[in-house]
Amino acid sequence: xxxxxxxxxxxxxxxxxxxxxxxxxxxxxxxxxxxxxxxxxxxxxxxxxxxxxxxxxxxxxxxxxxxxxxxxxxxxxxxxxxxxxxxxxxxxxxxxxxxxxxxxxxxxxxxxxxxxxxxxxxxxxxxxxxxxxxxxxxxxxxxxxxxxxxxxxxxxxxxxxxxxxxxxxxxxxxxxxxxxxxxxxxxxxxxxxxxxxxxxxxxxxxxxxxxxxxxxxxxxxxxxxxxxxxxxxxxxxxxxxxxxxxxxxxxxxxxxxxxxxxxxxxxxxxxxxxxxxxxxxxx
DNA sequence: CACCATGTTCCTTG
DNA sequence: CCAAGGAACATGGT
Numbered sequence: 001x002x003x004x005x006x007x008x009x010x011x012x013x014x015x016x017x018x019x020x021x022x023x024x025x026x027x028x029x030x031x032x033x034x035x036x037x038x039x040x041x042x043x044x045x046x047x048x049x050x051x052x053x054x055x056x057x058x059x060x061x062x063x064x065x066x067x068x069x070x071x072x073x074x075x076x077x078x079x080x081x082x083x084x085x086x087x088x089x090x091x092x093x094x095x096x097x098x099x100x101x102x103x104x105x106x107x108x109x110x111x112x113x114x115x116x117x118x119x120x121x122x123x124x125x126x127x128x129x130x131x132x133x134x135x136x137x138x139x140x141x142x143x144x145x146x147x148x149x150x151x152x153x154x155x156x157x158x159x160x161x162x163x164x165x166x167x168x169x170x171x172x173x174x175x176x177x178x179x180x181x182x183x184x185x186x187x188x189x190x191x192x193x194x195x196x197x198x199x200x201x202x203x204x205x206x207x208x209x210x211x212x213x214x215x216x217x218x219x220x221x222x223x224x225x226x227x228x229x230x231x232x233x234x235x236x237x238x239x240x241x242x243x244x245x246x247x248x249x250x251x252x253x254x255x256x257x258x259x260x261x262x263x264x265x266x267x268x269x270x271x272x273x274x275x276x277x278x279x280x281x282x283x
Numbered sequence: 284c285a286c287c288a289t290g291t292t293c294c295t296t297g
Numbered sequence: 298c299c300a301a302g303g304a305a306c307a308t309g310g311t
Binding site: 083118173 | 289291
């Protein structure tokens with residue numbers, strides 16, 4: 001469930017459930033999730049800490065920690081990879097399949113589930129170094145985007161998915177933002193005109209904001225126990241079926257008519273990733 | 284059985 | 298140095 005909007009919604013969901021709680025007991029069921037630390041070392045670092053805040057940077061969840069006795073403060077970073085989920089359940093409730101890590105907090109357990117195990121938890125602050133700007137912040141102006149894009153000849157879709165260039169966009173919302181902006185995904189970045197960069201900035205922000213707003217209004221299945229795939233409004237993720245008008249405009253819609261011009265949506269591959277676009281609307 | 288999948292990193296080739 | 302392609306990671310869905 002992992003692009004900026006999904007992480008942001010998850011952060012908002014977890015914050016009131018975790019802030020102020022003390023981590024009593026940490027259980028690592030899949031050691032890979034806490035690499036390169038060993039499970040005991042990881043658990044020891046976390047146990048006793050109080051969670052003072054939950055935030056987000058790019059696609060990372062940031063758990064601000066206060067050491068139990070004023071010591072070892074710091075921050076736990078979580079990444080969902082491709083299939084990671086996090087939820088809070090009653091202590092004693094049986095774990096779902098593919099549970100990687102559990103933090104016992106007294107009456108509740110915080111659970112990290114990750115079938116493909118591409119995600120993980122770390123205390124390594126270096127993971128945040130060099131990340132591009134947050135696209136939803138006011139500071140993300142057209143000038144900033146232009147500077148970040150630079151004069152690269154890389155396809156613009158590949159470029160905006162680079163987390164060092166811009167934080168938070170993944171394969172779905174990159175396609176969506178480019179469709180909104182009317183820009184073909186394979187365009188060399190350096191060929192974009194000023195107007196197009198302005199539109200791209202707008203598209204990125206609108207697409208992300210809309211996704212967050214939509215996700216915030218749905219009954220979401222954070223634990224993934226409903227059999228959904230975890231992407232909130234991708235597929236039939238929750239018991240609340242995503243309405244047709246809330247589905248993506250291009251992503252995973254090859255062959256279907258473009259919502260604005262009826263031309264069939266096309267699929268191509270860029271940097272090994274499926275890319276969807278409308279040949280007529282996007283130049 | 285085949286192919287695809289929201290992400291990231293490393294390696295090779297041109 | 299840059300850009301592109303492929304593979305790897307591990308599991309599930311169609």
